[in-house]
Amino acid sequence: MSGAEVALTGVGKHFGDTAAVVDLDVVVPAGSFTALLGPSGCGKSTTLAMLAGLLRPDTGDITIEGRSVVDVPADRSGTGLVFQKPLLFPHLTVEQNVAFGLRMRRTGRAETRRRVDSMLERMWLGGLGDRRVGELSGGQEQRVALARALVLQPAVLLLDEPFSQLDAALRVEMRTLVKDLHTESGTTTVFVTHDQAEAVEIADTILLMLDGRAAGHGPPEMFYTAPPSLAAARFFGAGNEIPGAVRAGRFTAQGLDLHQETGLPDGPAVLVVRQEALRWGAVPGEPIPGTLESVRFAGTHLVLQIRSAIGLLAVQVPVGTAVEPGTGVVLTLPPGAGTVVAA
Numbered sequence: 523m524s525g526a527e528v529a530l531t532g533v534g535k536h537f538g539d540t541a542a543v544v545d546l547d548v549v550v551p552a553g554s555f556t557a558l559l560g561p562s563g564c565g566k567s568t569t570l571a572m573l574a575g576l577l578r579p580d581t582g583d584i585t586i587e588g589r590s591v592v593d594v595p596a597d598r599s600g601t602g603l604v605f606q607k608p609l610l611f612p613h614l615t616v617e618q619n620v621a622f623g624l625r626m627r628r629t630g631r632a633e634t635r636r637r638v639d640s641m642l643e644r645m646w647l648g649g650l651g652d653r654r655v656g657e658l659s660g661g662q663e664q665r666v667a668l669a670r671a672l673v674l675q676p677a678v679l680l681l682d683e684p685f686s687q688l689d690a691a692l693r694v695e696m697r698t699l700v701k702d703l704h705t706e707s708g709t710t711t712v713f714v715t716h717d718q719a720e721a722v723e724i725a726d727t728i729l730l731m732l733d734g735r736a737a738g739h740g741p742p743e744m745f746y747t748a749p750p751s752l753a754a755a756r757f758f759g760a761g762n763e764i765p766g767a768v769r770a771g772r773f774t775a776q777g778l779d780l781h782q783e784t785g786l787p788d789g790p791a792v793l794v795v796r797q798e799a800l801r802w803g804a805v806p807g808e809p810i811p812g813t814l815e816s817v818r819f820a821g822t823h824l825v826l827q828i829r830s831a832i833g834l835l836a837v838q839v840p841v842g843t844a845v846e847p848g849t850g851v852v853l854t855l856p857p858g859a860g861t862v863v864a865a
C-alpha cells in the first residue's frame with residue numbers, strides 16, 4: 523500500500539505541569555520518510571504515541587489522509603508501530619507473532635500464510651518461523667517486530683528509536699533494510715531518533731523538535747546550509763557562531779560588512795558558518811585575516827582554530843595541509859556559506 527498524508531494541527535500535550543508537545547503544526551507528506559529528531563525529553567515519543575492513537579492530544583487534531591484519528595483506537599488508525607524494544611509475544615513463535623494482527627482481523631488462513639511467509643522471506647527470517655522469540659538475537663527480534671507491523675500493510679509506519687539497542691554494525695544493516703522497505707512500499711514512515719547523523723542518513727525530511735515545539739521541518743540539507751534558528755544550527759553542530767547585527771538587510775560583525783544578505787529585520791543577529799563551509803586560504807569570497815592558534819587532528823581532517831577580528835573561528839582542512847601555529851593566515855567566507863539567524 524502506498525503512503526498517506528499525516529497532518530497535525532495545533533497539537534499539544536501536557537503531563538501535569540510539563541508541556542511535552544506545544545502547538546505542533548506539521549504536514550508529513552504522503553510517502554515521505556520523516557525523521558522526528560531532537561534531544562531527550564523534547565517530545566518525540568509523545569508525538570509518535572499521539573500519531574499511533576496511544577495518547578490523546580489535549581489540543582488540536584491529527585488526520586491521516588484527511589480523516590481525524592484522534593478518537594480512533596490504535597488498531598484501526600492505519601498505523602503500524604515498532605518500539606525501541608521489540609515487545610514480541612514471548613509464548614508465540616516467530617510465525618505466530620507476525621501472523622497475530624492478521625488473525626485478529628480474521629484474515630483467511632491461506633491469505634495469512636501467504637503474507638506471513640512472504641514477509642518472513644523479505645525480512646531474512648525465512649527458516650526461523652517455528653522458533654520461539656526468546657531464541658532470537660536482538661537484530662532478529664527487531665526484524666520480527668518490523669515484520670509484525672508491516673504485514674498489516676499500514677498506511678503509516680511509526681518507528682520509535684527502533685535500532686538504538688543494537689550494536690553499530692547491526693544498526694547500519696537495519697537502517698538499510700528499513701530504507702529499502704520504504705522505497706519498495708512507499709509507506710509514509712516516521713522515525714524517531716535523537717541521533718542527528720542517523721536522521722540525515724535515513725530520512726528525506728527532518729522534523730526537528732526542541733522543547734516540545736517544531737524547530738525546523740525540511741530536507742536534511744536545509745539544516746546544514748540554511749538552519750532556521752540558532753538552536754537548530756547548534757543541534758546540528760554549526761561550528762562557528764559570529765555575533766553581530768543586521769541593519770537594512772546586511773549583517774555586520776565588529777563593524778565589518780561580511781556581505782551576507784538576510785531577510786531578517788534590524789537587530790542583534792548571529793552568522794552561523796559550518797567549519798567545512800569556511801575556506802582555508804584566499805579564494806573568491808570575503809577574506810578574513812587572522813592568526814593560527816591551534817591544530818587538532820580529527821581523523822579524516824584537521825581542525826584549525828584561527829583568532830580573527832570577528833572572533834575565534836574553526837575551519838577544516840585536509841590531513842597533511844602545511845600549517846604552523848602562531849603564523850598569520852587568511853580564511854575565506856565564500857558567498858552564501860553562512861546563514862544569518864536572529865540572536
Ligand SMILES: Nc1ncnc2c1ncn2[C@@H]1O[C@H](COP(=O)(O)OP(=O)(O)OP(=O)(O)O)[C@@H](O)[C@H]1O
Nearest residue numbers: 537540542560561562563564565566567568569716
Ligand atoms: N507519561 C508521562 N508522564 C509524565 N511526564 C511525561 C510522560 N511522558 C513523557 N513525559 C514528559 O514529557 C516530556 C517529553 O517526553 P518524550 O518522552 O515525548 O520525549 P522524547 O523526546 O521522546 O525523549 P527520549 O528521547 O528521552 O525518549 C518529558 O519532559 C517527559 O519527562
